[in-house]
Amino acid sequence: MAVTRDDVLHIAELARLGIDAARADALTAELSSILAHMEVLSQVDTAQVPPAAGVGAGGTPLRPDATIPPLIERALESFAPAMRDGFFIVPRLATHEDSSESGA
Amino acid sequence: MNVADYTRLGAAALSGKVRSGEVAPSEVVRAAFERARDIGAGPDALNIFLHADEDASVTETKEVQEHLDSAADVGILAGVPIAIKDNIASLGLPTTCASRILGGYVSPFEATVVTRLRANGAVIIAKTNMDEFAMGSSTENSAFGPTRNPHDIRCVPGGSSGGSAAAVASGITPIALGSETGGSVRQPAAFCGVVGVKPTYGRVSRYGLVAFASSLDQIGVLGRTVDDAAIALEIIAGFDKSDSTSSDADVPIYRVSALGKPAPEARQPDTEAMRIGRSPVPLPPPPGPETLKGIVIGKPKEYFPDSLDPSIKSHCERALDRFRSMGATVRDVSLPRSPLAIPVYYVLAPAEASSNLARFDGVRYGLRVDPGKGLKPMYDATRSQGFGAEVTRRILLGTYVLSAGYYDAYYKKAQAVRTLIADDFRAVFADGVHAIFTPTTPTPAFPIGAISDPYEMYLNDIFTVTANLAGVPAISVPIGRVRRLPVGGQIIAAHFDEYTMFRVAYALEAALGAEAHQ
Numbered sequence: 343m344a345v346t347r348d349d350v351l352h353i354a355e356l357a358r359l360g361i362d363a364a365r366a367d368a369l370t371a372e373l374s375s376i377l378a379h380m381e382v383l384s385q386v387d388t389a390q391v392p393p394a395a396g397v398g399a400g401g402t403p404l405r406p407d408a409t410i411p412p413l414i415e416r417a418l419e420s421f422a423p424a425m426r427d428g429f430f431i432v433p434r435l436a437t438h439e440d441s442s443e444s445g446a
Numbered sequence: 447m448n449v450a451d452y453t454r455l456g457a458a459a460l461s462g463k464v465r466s467g468e469v470a471p472s473e474v475v476r477a478a479f480e481r482a483r484d485i486g487a488g489p490d491a492l493n494i495f496l497h498a499d500e501d502a503s504v505t506e507t508k509e510v511q512e513h514l515d516s517a518a519d520v521g522i523l524a525g526v527p528i529a530i531k532d533n534i535a536s537l538g539l540p541t542t543c544a545s546r547i548l549g550g551y552v553s554p555f556e557a558t559v560v561t562r563l564r565a566n567g568a569v570i571i572a573k574t575n576m577d578e579f580a581m582g583s584s585t586e587n588s589a590f591g592p593t594r595n596p597h598d599i600r601c602v603p604g605g606s607s608g609g610s611a612a613a614v615a616s617g618i619t620p621i622a623l624g625s626e627t628g629g630s631v632r633q634p635a636a637f638c639g640v641v642g643v644k645p646t647y648g649r650v651s652r653y654g655l656v657a658f659a660s661s662l663d664q665i666g667v668l669g670r671t672v673d674d675a676a677i678a679l680e681i682i683a684g685f686d687k688s689d690s691t692s693s694d695a696d697v698p699i700y701r702v703s704a705l706g707k708p709a710p711e712a713r714q715p716d717t718e719a720m721r722i723g724r725s726p727v728p729l730p731p732p733p734g735p736e737t738l739k740g741i742v743i744g745k746p747k748e749y750f751p752d753s754l755d756p757s758i759k760s761h762c763e764r765a766l767d768r769f770r771s772m773g774a775t776v777r778d779v780s781l782p783r784s785p786l787a788i789p790v791y792y793v794l795a796p797a798e799a800s801s802n803l804a805r806f807d808g809v810r811y812g813l814r815v816d817p818g819k820g821l822k823p824m825y826d827a828t829r830s831q832g833f834g835a836e837v838t839r840r841i842l843l844g845t846y847v848l849s850a851g852y853y854d855a856y857y858k859k860a861q862a863v864r865t866l867i868a869d870d871f872r873a874v875f876a877d878g879v880h881a882i883f884t885p886t887t888p889t890p891a892f893p894i895g896a897i898s899d900p901y902e903m904y905l906n907d908i909f910t911v912t913a914n915l916a917g918v919p920a921i922s923v924p925i926g927r928v929r930r931l932p933v934g935g936q937i938i939a940a941h942f943d944e945y946t947m948f949r950v951a952y953a954l955e956a957a958l959g960a961e962a963h964q
Contacts (some may be wrong), residue, residue: 353845377856383790388865391866393858412555
């Protein structure tokens with residue numbers, strides 16, 4: 343199943359990846375080529391086969407239902423790009439221009 | 447400590463010298479860094495480390511020395527330098543996953559495996575180079591340049607744990623930690639002529655491992671010898687309440703497997719003495735006609751295709767002959783769905799990665815690139831500038847196969863075929879086979895830059911990825927050289943039967959002796 347350039351731009355938006363025009367063309371070819379190798383899976387009869395839900399030889403054990411405080415040895419401020427009063431600071435969700443365009 | 451002596455000794459022997467007071471732990475660590483300088487581990491040559499701090503490492507040995515001075519039990523790895531793949535969280539040294547998006551990031555907590563190694567006296571001296579976020583088979587995808595193979599600097603060391611494999615192969619550390627999603631410990635181990643172990647899914651805690659594909663990821667071990675790997679795995683294995691996927695299955699004494707006997711049903715006083723922290727003396731594995739008596743080795747036809755490099759096939763046949771000479775039975779078996787493993791893996795792993803890597807968005811940690819146009823442009827700019835080409839490709843591939851209209855055709859289908867692949871392994875082991883033997887890779891190490899097609903690169907994992915999909919343990923052991931480059935043989939065992947896997951690996955290593963590196 344060939345991927346189109348529009349597909350690439352759409353999934354790049356979903357994945358929050360800025361892709362320029364030249365890269366979009368290259369990725370369209372690369373993803374189409376890779377996905378062509380996946381087509382072999384469609385020929386396998388899996389009508390009676392459940393999807394894998396785990397790979398271990400047993401279930402995962404339960405632990406006591408108690409809070410375990412994270413052993414954080416450095417303050418969040420030491421590695422977060424921007425913080426104030428214990429909160430992560432992010433850019434505005436939309437600029438004033440964007441807001442007016444959307445009618446908000 | 448003499449560097450030549452240092453590079454010759456395994457972890458248990460090194461620790462023995464430290465515990466007896468013959469060598470100070472600080473001398474051992476200094477020798478490791480001297481070896482790194484001698485061999486050219488820096489970015490201008492082999493480019494093995496992303497972060498290393500000699501003075502801080504020497505300072506860390508003070509705690510080991512204090513335990514020694516007070517006659518406290520310092521553990522089997524007392525003073526042993528260890529290198530850690532840069533996607534495993536460590537206090538003190540950065541954890542960047544070889545990505546610009548985590549450039550300079552220092553974790554505020556430590557991985558359970560690192561804590562356990564330190565608790566047994568090990569000294570973490572460096573974080574090793576890798577393919578960005580463990581996505582690759584050559585360590586060429588590092589944002590900080592490729593690592594080079596110590597056996598031929600024109601070639602790749604394999605990947606994604608290429609820095610860890612190169613650190614062990616070049617004699618800088620006897621043990622290093624790596625991680626596996628599709629063969630990222632075993633493939634570089636084979637390319638660099640060292641031992642590499644991927645444990646059963648759930649055997650080792652992943653707390654502190656930066657997630658790539660959560661249904662596949664496992665922390666693994668690289669060692670100069672099988673004994674180095676067995677000691678390290680025994681230390682890091684076991685239940686961890688901080689990782690809900692870790693198993694509470696008992697951890698056997700893997701070193702006892704070197705005696706060539708089945709796992710004791712209950713621990714005996716003589717075998718208990720071999721448990722970590724009790725006996726630092728390596729066990730002498732004497733290969734003889736009964737070393738593997740009663741063991742059935744499966745030889746799956748799908749892993750020995752006509753297209754396999756004849757020299758690799760020849761080395762595998764020599765290994766199989768050694769198994770027979772030690773009393774094992776070699777039986778032809780079939781894992782018929784294994785040829786589907788690469789397509790399955792490259793649907794599932796990118797799908798899981800597209801979700802796991804969503805957290806790298808410039809908000810809580812790492813890089814932020816803000817064009818000043820609002821939140822979404824900040825996400826787009828941070829992620830497009832922070833991630834390299836292969837990570838971007840896999841995030842897009844994963845997003846595509848999970849998107850509406852394609853989920854059933856790709857993701858759900860791949861999960862069903864994964865069930866069939868795992869069923870193949872279960873059937874072989876249920877039919878009386880104790881271990882499966884295959885080549886680890888279809889070729890020896892290839893030249894840097896030689897493979898540009900993404901799917902051709904993915905095929906490097908063709909013999910290793912099935913163990914990840916099935917969740918079973920596997921080890922790569924050196925079995926010879928092809929065109930002067932090392933090649934590995936792979937031993938795969940049933941879920942949580944690392945004991946048998948090590949038993950067969952100890953025997954093969956001893957039986958091949960120097961031939962393993964010829």
